Structures are given as structure tokens and as C-alpha cells.
Amino acid sequence: MDAQRQAELVRAVPYARRYARALTGSQGRGDALVAQALRAGLPEDLSPSLALYAAVSRTAPDNASHAIPQHQRQLLLLTALEDLPVADAAAVVGLPPADARRELAAANDAIRSIAATDVLVIEDEPIIAMDIRQLVERCGHNVVGIASDEAEAVEMARSLRPGLILADVNLGPGGDGISAVERILKEQDTPVIFVTAYPERLLTAERVEPAFVISKPFEPLALAIATYQAVAGGLTLA
Known part of the structure; x- marks a missing residue:
């Protein structure tokens, strides 16, 4: 990894922690998830910050007890909490942008019904x-x-x-x-x-x-x- 990409990755780590903590529900589980994602390796086809979000998303265990499916919760957190454009959030979770928009719409409806x-x-x-x-x-x-x-x-x-x-x-x-x-x-x-x-x-x-x-x-x-x-x-x- 070149020096510029490494510096960008270091700057992205606190925000990946915020995302992972919100996704898992605790500081301990979230920080452990980020560490696990970093050890597993990051996708090379994304920017350092998006690659780290993607690694966290792919490494996160799925909690089937949630009323909203995991990929929808990930999209919600990435766009609303982390302020990513829908196209970037879609790349993070591995969906085409049009599919991500449909999933976000469904998730927003579910949030309002809670x-x-x-x-x-x-x-x-x-x-x-x-x-x-x-x-x-x-x-x-x-x-x-x-x-x-x-x-x-x-x-x-x-x-x-x-x-x-x-x-x-x-x-x-x-x-x-x-x-x-x-x-x-x-x-x-x-x-x-x-x-x-x-x-x-x-x-x-x-x-x-x-x-x-x-x-x-x-x-x-x-x-x-x-x-x-x-x-x-x-x-x-x-």
C-alpha cells in the first residue's frame, strides 16, 4: 500500500468505528469488527475509506432478529449516519445503485413503521x-x-x-x-x-x-x- 493510500486509510478508521459500533450495537463489538476487517484485507477496487466500510460490511455477522434486513440497515447507516452518496453506499454493500435505492426506500418505510x-x-x-x-x-x-x-x-x-x-x-x-x-x-x-x-x-x-x-x-x-x-x-x- 502506497503512503497516500495508507494515510487515507488511517483517517477513515474513526468513521469506520462509528459505522461498526452503530451496526453491532456496542463499542466493543464494533471496534473488534473493524480490527477483524482490517486483518481480512480490503478491496483494491475502492478508495481506502469505501474499502474499509466494505470490509466491515462484509465481515459483520448478520443478526436475523432485526426487523430490517442487514443490507438495508447497512445502506441506511452508510447514507444517513456516514453521509455517503447512494452510489458509494451501493458500491460498499455490493449492489447496483438502482437496487440500493429500492432497498433504501423499503428500509425507510420500515423505519417509519417502528x-x-x-x-x-x-x-x-x-x-x-x-x-x-x-x-x-x-x-x-x-x-x-x-x-x-x-x-x-x-x-x-x-x-x-x-x-x-x-x-x-x-x-x-x-x-x-x-x-x-x-x-x-x-x-x-x-x-x-x-x-x-x-x-x-x-x-x-x-x-x-x-x-x-x-x-x-x-x-x-x-x-x-x-x-x-x-x-x-x-x-x-x-
Whole structure:
């Protein structure tokens, strides 16, 4: 592998971790999947980043318990979470673009039919919290509370027992979103999605990190897909 291709591959690894964690439902399984894909070798006919996504997609074990087939979930995550064009996502999963578009349409219909869940939002900026509430409710979910600091988040999670937590990482003077989530998960098994403007900082595999990470700003579809994967895929911290 030449130096330029190797440098591109190194830059792609954090985002492959995000994809793999969302696909498998945990940090541990996702990071192990990326390592396994790298050991297995990458397709030579794709760019380094697409080749790594493809290797992860092909190596991932299929979980037949999901309501949405694996290749459709992969396409959803690649286009909505990783922001790939449909043609690139199709190349990653090995489908013609026209077939990928049909599969995405079917997957989007399935996402919209999935039952809603109760969501606790952890966000210290009131305007941003209001925007997140509107996005979450447009996705068909019910926001049961908004916490602005770490202590409030822990107490609200304890009393409300939400089906999902949507957390900002930086709560300003009110503490740290990851610390709040770690405290919450000591008491209850609740899937969590983290929202951050700097996702690569949470994808180093150097410490306990989230499985579900959405980049700010995000689209409602990305939230809907991440919500489905979080609820169906397991815990956020492995």
C-alpha cells in the first residue's frame, strides 16, 4: 500500500468505528469488527475509506432478529449516519445503485413503521434542546424530559426510566454528558445516542466510548435510524 493510500486509510478508521459500533450495537463489538476487517484485507477496487466500510460490511455477522434486513440497515447507516452518496453506499454493500435505492426506500418505510419510544434529552443549551425535541417528536418519539446538567440527567433518568437517551457530550458548567451516561447505566440498561460536533474525539478506541454517535448538525432521518439501531442493537457503552 502506497503512503497516500495508507494515510487515507488511517483517517477513515474513526468513521469506520462509528459505522461498526452503530451496526453491532456496542463499542466493543464494533471496534473488534473493524480490527477483524482490517486483518481480512480490503478491496483494491475502492478508495481506502469505501474499502474499509466494505470490509466491515462484509465481515459483520448478520443478526436475523432485526426487523430490517442487514443490507438495508447497512445502506441506511452508510447514507444517513456516514453521509455517503447512494452510489458509494451501493458500491460498499455490493449492489447496483438502482437496487440500493429500492432497498433504501423499503428500509425507510420500515423505519417509519417502528413503534415510538420515550426519550430523555440531555442538553444544556435551551435553544438546541428545543430543536432536538422537535426533531425527536417529528421522528414519532415522545420526549419525556430535558436535563441541562449531569446531576439533573441522572435524577430524571432514575425517575422517568426512558427507552432512549439522547445526550450532548459537553454540558458546559453542568458537567459532562459521558459521565452522566456512565452513572445512569450503572442503574439501568438504556440505549444512548451521543450528539457532538466532533465525533472523531469519541472514536479513538482508547477508552470507554459511545456506540452511537451523531454529528452536529444532524438530519431527522439520521436520528430515526440511530434510534432504531440503538433500541434494537443493545447498550451504548460496552
